[in-house]
Amino acid sequence: MTDIEKRKYDELARISKALAHATRLYIIHKLDEQEYCVKELTEMIGADISTVSKHLTVLKNAGIIIDKKRGNCVYYKLQCRCVLSMFSCLTNVIDSNKDKMNFT
Amino acid sequence: MTDIEKRKYDELARISKALAHATRLYIIHKLDEQEYCVKELTEMIGADISTVSKHLTVLKNAGIIIDKKRGNCVYYKLQCRCVLSMFSCLTNVIDSNKDKMNFT
């Protein structure tokens, strides 16, 4: 693996690491519907608000979501909807596994 | 998050965790070209062979690659090429970040 390649795959991994958590995938799914503030997401998720805030920071640092302060609250929304295609990718893998199972 | 949802996102996360490593993304990329055995991949990657073997196990458990013993060697290949679309997803996010940068 050359240095160039190394850097390229590190960068790709940086994004995919941000996606590698059930809560963060859930957040992305929710933010696809509409914007939500931290408190609202926290209620839906059912974890400590500081935990949710940190997950949101991870997604923001990966450039997947973006925040916007409005009044008292910080609203988050998807920065690029292209991450949604990730869901179909993941689902494809899962389904394809199931298919393979059936042959055995 | 309902129990059903919890289980769904855990499952999606299970796959995305398997993708969340530069070396594993590199392996996927390489296996897209052709089958390779552990030793060959190890040489390309430049890590300990046991490390590479473990990465391959992770990918195999996620149903992303599949192994096939031939003679003395274990060859790995992509189980479902649909993971390749993951690369364009990740690249999209990165590019979209770059685009956003340019506006600031």
Place this chain on the structure above:
DNA sequence: ACGTTGTTTGGCTATTTGACCAAATAGGCA
């Protein structure tokens, strides 16, 4: 200015992950 609500940050602990080495295992082939 003060209290209230919403959010982030820092600190701590527990768990998971990734790397290497050494040892065990598996399959050819002499």
Place this chain on the structure above:
DNA sequence: TGCCTATTTGGTCAAATAGCCAAACAACGT
């Protein structure tokens, strides 16, 4: 059988991750 090559497994250690709590911040309304 015994050696050799290829691969996996187990152990250990360091680093990263995720969770919660408490404290700090920020912005609103009184």
